Amino acid sequence: MGRHSSCVKQKLRKGLWSPDEDEKLFNYITRFGVGCWSSVPKLAGLQRCGKSCRLRWINYLRPDLKRGMFSQQEEDLIISLHEVLGNRWAQIAAQLPGRTDNEIKNLWNSCLKKKLLRQGMDPTTHKPLNEANVKEEKTSTESPPQIQIPFSIGSSATSTLLASSQGSPFLISNSNYYDDGRLSETSREIFMSKQTSDPLSYYDNFQMSVAQNSGHGLQVSSNYQTSFIRTLFDQNQFATNSSYCFSSMPSLTNSDHVSLTEFSSDNNSGGGGGCHQMMENADAGFSWDAENKLDPLFQFNAIKSEDFKTCTSWEEEQQHLQTHGSIDLSSYPLTSLSEDLTGASFDAFQNI
């Protein structure tokens, strides 16, 4: 098949996206969510193929994208993951919330590869250059490599990245081990079978795991569970609260902000057959720099509504949500659950 037929049939625009196109796509997705990409350009009034729209959204417009330089920790993590996964950029990106596979791939090709070469390492094998040639046959019989994440995330957890021969890597922290240091079998299965970018399902399964292992010395305090949920909730506010601001940093003006107010959840506005919940006033949610490019620091800031500010506890907020409904951003990638790799988000993973 190759190129999608829709791209060939019509005369479609290619190349860089204009601010106008970005705005159209952004407004469409924020209003109606992602249904069928092939229908997006038509419905959004764009002369692009769906694939191009998808890429633009994923790599540039998605509100949960982290902008700016990669931190040293992120670079180290990418190198570590690349050692295990090779050029599986999507899987590597799944471990770096807010980063895209394209971004990571570019970073690798432009910087990290050279960095390793400067250190005398083969960027493909991650072995010293003189040893790189002599490695092949051993590796096939060896057990899956275990590498230490080269930085400490969270409090005291020593994170170990285990490589699965057929799936994604998975992060395991101390709390999933029995007292003698062995990994709980159930926990192991869960980690091996789930995408790490989906902490919510991790939590669900982990709870089951805890229940199943309750007689086996696996200790997880209820305090921990609460704080874990809380962490996820905090990170996930933008997906559940009812009022948000899109802003362009750092120079915020009133006109840069737009309040995405709650829309009635029973408003089915067609398109893809899904139940899309609309967010009003999203039209003005852009800020462009002098060159008509989207402000590189464009960020999605989840700001509590006044209603939420009155809630004094997480439980109250939850109750409030149940009462008042929520914005459905379920079409956003789950990596959006976390905004900061080095902060609480990773703590959440580490503490599982």
Added chain:
DNA sequence: AATGGGTCCAACCGCCACATG
């Protein structure tokens, strides 16, 4: 100021897997 080489990155290309009719 002009230019040539290097770097970076957004976007495209082509392939694969899967779903559907």
Added chain:
DNA sequence: TCATGTGGCGGTTGGACCCAT
């Protein structure tokens, strides 16, 4: 079973930008 449409992925490329000469 096959054809077709679609989403997803990794590799590649074109052009903007930077810097040295």
